[in-house]
Amino acid sequence: MTIFRDKQSVKIYVLYLMDKINYPLPYCTINDIIMQNEFVGYFDFAECFAEMIDDSLVLCEQLDGVECYYVSDRGRTVAEELSGNLLPSVLDDSLANAWRLIDFTKRGIKCHAEINRAQDGRYLLRCEMTERGKELISLTVAEESEERALRMKNTFGSRPDVICRGVLALLTGEPKFLFD
Numbered sequence: 046m047t048i049f050r051d052k053q054s055v056k057i058y059v060l061y062l063m064d065k066i067n068y069p070l071p072y073c074t075i076n077d078i079i080m081q082n083e084f085v086g087y088f089d090f091a092e093c094f095a096e097m098i099d100d101s102l103v104l105c106e107q108l109d110g111v112e113c114y115y116v117s118d119r120g121r122t123v124a125e126e127l128s129g130n131l132l133p134s135v136l137d138d139s140l141a142n143a144w145r146l147i148d149f150t151k152r153g154i155k156c157h158a159e160i161n162r163a164q165d166g167r168y169l170l171r172c173e174m175t176e177r178g179k180e181l182i183s184l185t186v187a188e189e190s191e192e193r194a195l196r197m198k199n200t201f202g203s204r205p206d207v208i209c210r211g212v213l214a215l216l217t218g219e220p221k222f223l224f225d
Contacts, residue, residue, distance in 0.1 A: 052089070052092075059093065097120065145205075
């Protein structure tokens with residue numbers, strides 16, 4: 046669901062997130078942060094990011110031999126002055142998801158979900174979460190509705206930490222997490 050289509054909104058969105066994260070990140074991590082919510086198309090992001098570098102809104106430095114990018118003072122000013130033009134709920138959710146992805150990246154956690162059609166016609170949603178190659182959670186849910194299976198897959202993709210905590214809370218008999 047791409048909601049930022051014009052270049053100005055894409056740039057403000059990217060600058061806002063990078064400014065709030067407030068430390069240099071490799072391009073691939075920034076790309077993952079922007080793409081995870083599906084608010085910006087891949088090509089729009091790539092084009093706008095290159096323009097932000099050309100306009101000195103985003104700067105690059107080498108950290109441990111990796112090119113990492115951060116927001117310049119000028120880019121920070123743009124983000125602060127214009128982020129009010131974007132929906133606060135979108136910015137808040139995107140920032141929370143960005144922090145979650147960064148935390149998962151540091152821990153080496155990877156999430157994968159796929160939907161397959163079973164022989165009986167149901168849709169099987171398989172969700173997996175691994176940490177540094179070791180399985181943390183593997184869950185398969187059978188669902189009659191493809192639409193509902195897709196919604197569950199999207200929820201897992203955007204909130205895997207919440208899903209993980211919820212499943213563990215239920216399995217350990219401590220479901221008060223669900224009511225916090």
